[in-house]
């Protein structure tokens with residue numbers, strides 16, 4: 001062994017001068033911890049006083065004996081001192097002291113003189129195996145708790161940062177939330193269904209924020225309000241001079257803008273059939289070609305679509321491509337209407353009250369009977385309607401407590417939010433009538449096509465008016 005190595009062993013583990021002080025019995029040093037000093041031939045020179053108490057060896061009964069003999073008769077198994085002497089190197093292992101059946105972790109080190117001759121072996125019992133096992137158990141318990149807290153923290157963080165405004169208490173929304181968490185980071189297409197105003201866009205935005213694409217763009221396209229002639233260029237973009245009236249510089253389409261992010265196509269049921277085919281191709285190939293373009297552009301985006309139509313029914317009627325439907329319907333998220341999850345009404349109302357109070361610089365709270373009124377409303381316009389109502393009462397509230405008396409007359413009556421004002425300018429009252437007619441037709445017919453047919457207007461007009469009145 002080189003001098004360098006010896007020096008390592010000495011300096012690494014123990015102060016040499018201190019050791020010689022310990023070995024010298026004249027110094028009468030008390031060894032508080034389990035420690036055994038042996039000569040290079042294995043003769044035990046000293047053990048600490050604790051040996052008797054811990055292992056049943058009185059000092060006199062073991063000092064002078066050979067470590068090799070104690071190895072052979074099984075007193076120590078294995079005998080670390082014997083191993084250190086044989087291997088001339090540091091040994092760290094567990095050993096059993098058979099007299100007491102104690103299992104301990106022991107460190108044994110060789111001590112050499114300056115010529116490299118082995119002079120002593122020193123062994124320390126560090127901790128018992130029971131202690132190690134207790135430590136291990138505690139460690140595993142802690143590890144489990146840490147894992148649990150980490151998961152909870154991640155969920156709370158996701159909720160805090162991702163939901164922003166997504167409020168819910170109902171079991172149905174809790175189940176939806178779990179599904180959102182489990183699927184946010186996958187590439188699978190998502191189809192969100194539910195009546196107008198239930199929160200389909202809000203859910204789509206939240207999924208985007210929860211996903212690994214959160215730093216990328218979230219591009220929302222409402223297929224119902226895009227004019228049929230413009231929808232293709234809006235979605236796919238075009239090269240310069242593609243058609244009369246096109247910008248001379250060309251235009252990047254919404255789909256391309258969603259690259260590395262999320263593309264959210266709202267009201268997917270309104271897509272004309274020729275665009276449905278192009279969308280199907282886009283989903284299959286993940287490439288687009290701009291109008292009048294010659295090259296394919298590769299894209300990487302997550303597709304979420306939403307509809308308040310019964311798409312299966314549309315497929316049956318031949319109005320929606322079945323192959324596209326199956327491609328979109330990979331993960332289905334249905335948001336129930338607010339009237340079917342009344343547990344959500346008050347948390348939502350309180351959230352809107354605090355948001356609008358802040359926005360309008362007021363400090364407001366609901367009167368005791370106000371929540372009951374909110375819960376009894378049918379909310380045909382769902383969360384959007386509730387949001388609008390709370391905004392209105394925040395604006396009109398006279399005192400710090402919002403009460404039924406603060407409701408505008410058309411809201412407090414049994415006819416509900418869609419009632420027509422009894423007085424006021426003609427244009428406003430006409431609008432009210434139109435709103436009532438459009439929303440009533442939409443509530444019964446469910447689709448813009450059917451509304452258009454019933455009222456004798458174009459589908460585009462029906463879609464625009466529905467969007468206008470459900471957003472108001």
Ligand SMILES: Nc1ncnc2c1ncn2[C@@H]1O[C@H](COP(=O)(O)OP(=O)(O)OP(=O)(O)O)[C@@H](O)[C@H]1O
Pocket residue numbers: 165166167168194195196197198199200201202203266308348383384387470
């Ligand atoms: N769970 C919710 N928590 C907080 N705000 C919500 C929640 N759900 C919906 N909202 C709010 O209600 C309003 C309407 O929601 P959203 O636009 O997402 O509905 P939608 O189902 O997409 O409507 P449409 O069918 O008309 O497109 C939005 O202002 C949205 O932020």
